[in-house]
Amino acid sequence: YDHKGRGIDGNVKKIIEELYNDGVINPKQIIRALEARKIKTPTYTQLNNYLIHYKKKKYGSYKISLGELEKWCEDNGDIPIDENKAFVVSYKIIYDEQEYDDEDTEEDSGNKFRVFISSVCLLNIASISSHINADATYKLVWQGFPVLIVGTTDLNKKFHPFxxxxxxxxxTKDFEFIFNGIQIGMEKxxxxxxxxxxxxxxxxDAIKNGFRNVFNNEYNQIMCWAHMKRKIDNRVCxxxxxxxxKEIIDDIEMLHLSNSTEVFKLAYTLFKKKWNMNxxxxxxxxxDFLNYFDNEWIKxxxxxxxxxxxxxxxTNNALEATNKTIKDDGTFRERHVLSRFLIIGCNIVNNWSNERDIKSINAKIFxxxxxxxxxxxxxxxxxxxxTKDIICISNDSSKTCYIPARDIQSITQANLNKYKNKKWSTFNQFQKSFDIWCMEMNDSTWKKSKCNCPIFSRITSANTSLVWLFA
Structure with a gap:
């Protein structure tokens, strides 16, 4: 019996593997790509069988026990010489029979696991960060397990994952684990x-409580404005x-622009006064809306x-964009079983790290x-x-400048005094204060100046500061 012609040719298999690794994972797309290259195409059955075989070779078995997971973590826990190579910074495996101190035990009993993967390069970035962004993403693992992401943003507001x-x-315990994992990484x-x-x-609450349990120093809890805005838009209807x-939403957007805690608290008092009508x-x-807003977004x-x-x-938009990138590039929008996502997770961390390697031509420098x-x-x-009439007051090595906003050409002394003293008795007067933009600049660190103009919050302080290099 002549077996010649059965199965997929070895050269075709290599091309299929290359296509799969480049993100062409759908069998129909692979067939089309082979046909476009005028390469002998396998049947769909042959292709599907080979993809099953290749994914097993690439990612390992579909199934993994907690014992095997623990062994995998141990085997991948050493700090590698290559600073961009992923390794397991910390892990925790909890078997069903183990006693477990968790406030959620009653509703979530059973086996549990937590694995934190990073690289030396990413942990070095973490070591110079001042704030932490955190979120969870789904639809990456077939079993529905969440993937938690932590990182920070730099002064260009670019996100850098840890x-x-x-x-x-x-x-709470899961987020506490990843935050504590960062500290373990620092110690290592x-x-x-x-x-x-x-x-x-x-x-x-899980993110906030987990953070508080690990970092007991004083810190600000910044609520993602985009998330909050979606919530109130759904409620105000x-x-x-x-x-x-619509007017209430406009007023809340003005509250959002408050440039200090003092201003925000005063402005909210005036907001309540306006809409409660004394x-x-x-x-x-x-x-009902005011009560909801006060309980959820003030208290x-x-x-x-x-x-x-x-x-x-x-906002947390920069991190959420990274979540999308993981799905688009890291997993090619394909859900993976846990055993295989461990390998993919390491590849994702490797890629993040390589992208931030200072030796890379297109490095994402912090x-x-x-x-x-x-x-x-x-x-x-x-x-x-x-030709605006700008009031600029110098003080040793710094200066404070008051700028007429939008198409306003000058600032009256009365309005300037009211702005400085924050003497607002109505919400409309608070809104009127945005007719003046105030920029505080230090001569030696002018790129890190502070301004209350709307563009300052969207990009960087350098935009407004540059003006004074020319003025």
Whole structure:
């Protein structure tokens, strides 16, 4: 019997593997790619069988026991010589019969696991960070296990991950594990333990409580503005007067621009006064919204205004964009079983680390000061030639400048005094204060200046500061 012609040719197998590794994972797409290259195509059955074989060779077995997982963590726990190679920084395996001190035990009993993967390069970035971003993402592992991501942003507001954790849940103990894993990483590299000044996340109590349990120093809890805005947009639609609902949202957006805690607290008092109408408000739908807003976004999660911490982002968008990149590039939008995602997770960390290797041509360098583009230099020069009447007060090596906002040409002394003293008795007067932009600049560190103009919160302080190099 002639077996010639059975199965897939060896050269074709290599091409299939190359396509799969490049993100062409759908059998139909692979067939089309082979046909486009005028290569003999296998049947769908042959291709599917070979893909099963190749994925097993590439990622290992579909199944993994807790004992095998523990052994894998032990085997991959040594600090590698290659600073970009992923390794297991910390792990915890909890078997069903073990006693486990967890506030969630009753509703979540059974086997548990937690694995934190990073690299020396990423941990070195963590060691110089001042704030931490945290989130969880799903749809990566077939069993539904969450992948927890932690990292920070630099002064260009670019996100830099510290690593990822694969956990059996996303409760307080899981986030406590990944935050503590960062500290373990610092100890392994003989670095000082982190004392972050802020946590940027959504409103999840598990993230906040886990962070608090690990970092007992003082820090700001920054609530992701984008997350908060989506929540209130969904809630404000219950107000029966749509025009009033829109005005309330506009006022909340003004509150968001508060450039200090003092201003935010005063402005919120005026906001309540305006919409409560000195306790004469009779529209129940408005009262219900105000009560919801006060409980959820003032008493519980009030860190959504721009001025809560200088140089820290007001959203978690940069991290969430990384979550999307993991799905698009790291897993090619394919869910993987846990045993295989461990390998993929290491590959993702390897890629993150290689991208930040200073020896790389296109390295994503952690910016310790804002980068100024040619476009920014040009725009700033053009702006500096404007005819606005700007009040600039020098003080030793620094200066404070008061700038008429938008198309306003000058600032009256009365308005300037009211701005400086924050003498606002109504919310409209608070809104009026945004007719003045205030920039505080130190001559030696001008790139890290502070300004309350809207663009400052979206990009960097350098934009406004450049003006004064030309002025």
């Amino acid at each position: 690593g990822l954790a694969i956990c059996s849940n996303e409760k 590299l003989n670095k000082d333990l982190l004392k972050p000044t802020a946590l940027i996340s959504d409103a999840a 219950h107000i029966n007067d749509k025009l009033i609902g 306790n004469k408000q009779t529209n129940q739908s408005i009262l 519980s999660n009030d860190g959504w205004y721009e001025g809560i911490q200088l140089y820290a982002p007001s 910016a310790t000061e804002p980068t100024i583009s040619l476009e920014l230099w040009t725009l700033s020069y053009q702006w500096a030639k404007s």
